[in-house]
Amino acid sequence: MINKDRLLNKFISYVKIDTQSDPTSDSTPSTEKQWDLANKLVEELKEIGMQEVSIDENAYVMATLPANVAQKVPVIGFVSHFDTTPDFTGTNVNPQIIHDYDGKDIVLNQEKDIVLSPDYFEDLEQYKGQTIVTTDGTTLLGADDKAGITEIMTAMEYLIDNPEIRHGKIRVCFTPDEEIGRGAHKFDVDKFGAEWAYTMDGSQIGELEYENFNAAGAVVRIEGKSVHPGYAKDKMVNSMYIAQDFINSLPRLETPEHTEGIQGFFHLSSIKGDVEETVLEYIIRDHDKKHFEARKQMMRDLVSEICSQYERDCVKIEIKDQYYNMKEKIEPVMHIVDLAQNAMEEVGVKPILKPIRGGTDGAQLSFKGLPCPNIFAGGHNFHGKYEYVPVESMLKATEVIVKLAELTAKKYE
Template sequence: MISKKQITDRFISYVTIDTESDPDSNTTPSTEKQWDLANKLVEELKDIGLKDVTIDENAYIMATLPSNIDKEVPTIGFISHFDTSPDFTGAHVKPQIIENYDGEDIILNQEENIVLSPDYFEDLKLYKGQTLITTDGTTLLGADDKAGITEIVTAMEYMIQHPEIKHGKVRIGFTPDEEIGRGAHKFDVKKFGADWAYTMDGSEIGELEYENFNAAGAVVTIKGKIVHPGYAKGKMINSIYIAQDFINSLPRMETPEHTSGREGFFHLHTIKGDVEETQLQYIIRDHDKEHFQARKEVMKKLTEEINAQHKREVIKIEIKDQYYNMREKVEPVMHIVDIAEEAMKSLNITPIIKPIRGGTDGSQLSYMGLPCPNIFAGGHNFHGRYEYVPVESMIKAVEVIVKIVELTAVKQKTS
């Protein structure tokens, strides 16, 4: 159906363009360099024959595969993001192609002794005999989510070249800044005009997800008093020690490294400070809405208790919700998940239906009126030097997209 060379060449043409986003920027896109890939994609979508190809002032791309049947069927969409994570550099990506992977260690970088090993990354064992694309150990790869973009473009091109595949109208959308939580912020759902959509932004082949975390961010600011340490008795208030009390008062086992599945957590990801002032930055996550609310209350109550102990306001907390579990919006239209599941099974792919331990554009889009489950894109070890993607997984993702479009036209269900 799809050649390895075709999909590999397309993917590499995308990942070698640096599109790292920047959480400290107030512009959209957050970095000017995201325009480099965005503009390339616009021209490519036109070249393969898609219609209504548009890019707006914020680099949101949309395009249409027109229906080729004379009956009304739902309009569906496929969405991916073209930015890469600021967690690790995406500049000067040098992909390596490992053909017929032998199941052993892969030397990513001889000079720096960087090794991608199945002893540590056990998922590698699933892909023995396949073609892997890896990094050279000095950058991330960008399969998150340029694999998804590759798959969507390739699927659209395939359907244009094979008009015997009957389908309704399909919309595609590519977004900036997903990695910094803003991918859906300026997405025009009304303009997109789909009854539902799928993000191609999952990992392992078979993943199909319609649950994600409820999410909030918390900034905890502790005020102290600095005086000369030689004369500090009864006068100095060390904000670092108060911060330590706050940290130690939260459940130690309810952190990312001790939780899995549907278990939520408190995650302290940044701490900076001195005697006079210390700031803690947390993310709060839980799949269950009531547990999510309870976690926020725990942090607020702890703040009150510490202030009471000191008989003055030494600590402040600001909590902001970030996104919510899409399950609430997808369950009323579960046939959209059923179609994706049927598509995978028809291609001999075992669906892996599980909650996302993170967020996705699909979560925000679901609450904006566009129900949007998440489908595998094939990559592993996102956001770091050990990222890789099996080419065969990307090909299967293309087949899933095509099959979903076919099934939607046959079933003629509406959202």
Template sequence: MQHIIDRFISYVTVDTESDPNSEATPSTAKQWDLANQLVEELKQIGLEDVTIDDNAYIMATVPSNVDFEVPTIGFISHFDTSPDFTGANVKPQIVENYDGKDIVLNKDLNIVLSPSYFEDLLLYKGQTLITTDGTTLLGADDKAGITEIVSAMEHLIKNPDIKHGKIRIGFTPDEEIGRGAHKFDVAKFGADYAYTMDGSQIGELEYENFNAAGVKLIFKGKSVHPGYAKGKMINSMLLANKFISKLPKKEVPEKTTGYEGFFHVNHLQGSIEETEVQLIIRDHSMKKYKERKKLIEKMVKKFNKKYAAKFGEDIVVAEINDQYFNMKEKVEPVMHIVHIAEQAMKDLGIKPLIKAIRGGTDGSQLSYMGLPCPNIFAGGHNFHGKYEYVPVESMVKATEVIVRIAELTAQRAEK
């Protein structure tokens, strides 16, 4: 267990925050620091065909050790962390034999990780937790996944008695800004199917995710001296606020769960003359997803019609872009890959939690690129913020799941 703790800490203490405003890949130069570190580590462990391309995509191989044909499987994680909260100067704290009570992350700042608010903590009473110090995120999303994949490959190499086919691993940049799979070379990877190790709670197994779109709205206005503005001024900020108020009030992240979709306003900046609003659209149902996009278009047309005479041109301009789609459509034809993962968990005494992702994953994009790719738990909780933590025992179990999937895949092929 200490080996996994040490490996994980060596990853999370490297700042790899990605940047949505950068057009480069990776979006931040500092992602190269961990990428290069990983390449050297994979070589030292004994993986073969270790490569890193010009965009920092890492691939490597553990060769088959059986004399019969086995599907090539892959395991994928991302090494960037979310720009939602700082990932610089991460100082992990280790809580041994967690007693089920409040954890003081930072006494000076009065930051407390409490089971009264984060009830999932009670699932891990008696276990070893790794937390933040309350000033940064932790980076378990998805450096826990990387830790587990590297540790599993090391175990397979050191234990050749465990029979398996060819295994490919891949580590990507910029997943947190929606680009993790954009430049992933599926043909080069050469796997029949893969698993992303990017879920949360122990037991999670996911092959459904949101359909997703990003929306940018530009509201235009007319600035006039406020003392003489009657009938003349058009305040774009107030227009934007009015538009937002017309969205379904109960269909927001904080009021939805399960398969319920939502509209989420995540950026607003403006002046009298111009205001920009950014929002995201999410829904598991393709039908409802399309209806949500049509609602935005309908609202935009209504606003423009209302202000056409007064403003003389469109007063709001909308840009709607699809981001990713529900991978269920691509995974269902090969459901045996989900069943293998499910069996692996059961064999290890883990209760599978098969559910839909209320978000996205590299796997959703990769599935549409020809690489069916369900998602498996990595163990962390409260991603993208100062309350993030990961139970070490969950990382150990995830490592064992990877090994067992490799073993089951070979056994299935031999029959």
């Protein structure tokens, strides 16, 4: 039996360490504070008896659980990231533990009247009677993806303490900077040495994903002309008005708040401007590769159209691809998804196969030669103050890792 209190205490110790990443930094990891948890994980891996524990100059942590079977079994891996999103503060995380959740509103912060309510977050209803970890309403929680780290660490310790469970060689890796799209950039696939792996980075219990968005980021720079407003007639060009035209020219209903499933979108994530210059930052997402390319072309065409209206190059756009849909790399090796599905069923979890409306390290790793589907870690409402995770979901995710190790060895007997 996996010790619930031990798992919970481990998780709490991780989320209290601030590991927020920074997209404006060029270093790896992007913030020095990510080293705090990375180094802690190195020591804990050694303490529980993992072998070949290493941390490189970019804070990628790797370790090995040696096989305890004689037959040849493919090396499998488990991956999670230790950074948290820059979208919301992760400083001074103060988790609240709700035992035997009664299904009603959870007051996160009475002073600020911040309430986690099942009336708005319907998923809460399925966790009645369970232990739920929430924020105090002033920070995110960090279950994305410290829940995944907790589950991998706990599963490895359980396998070491229970050698009667037969398994092949297992590799684990904890990465920096996933939240800013760089988690796999300096991941040494050859050093990792696994035939395939699983990211423990999904949301609700049962999620199993091998499809994700194709993703790109776009920066639109709009140049205006600033003139004293008292003498501006026929001279001033307000870049913010041009920005408004650009924004309104994109399909209004193709935004995150109006789409679901495999529907793509344009997401305006940042706008900064004055009369002289306005900068728009977008993310572009679509599961379908042709639609993805069409979205990027639509933005380029819009830039050209606006420039022609003003008869000068007043708008410039830079688009950078970030990651691609891993489905094309997973489908040729679908047995690795089948194994995960079987593992879930054997521990009493109903698999929910669905496309990711986002991305994981696994998307980039799959294109680097390491097929890497995504398994639930249990958290909900990532990247904000309403984030929470049921401890029972984390326990089940840990059981899935253990069962996957066991089933993989059985498959190759």
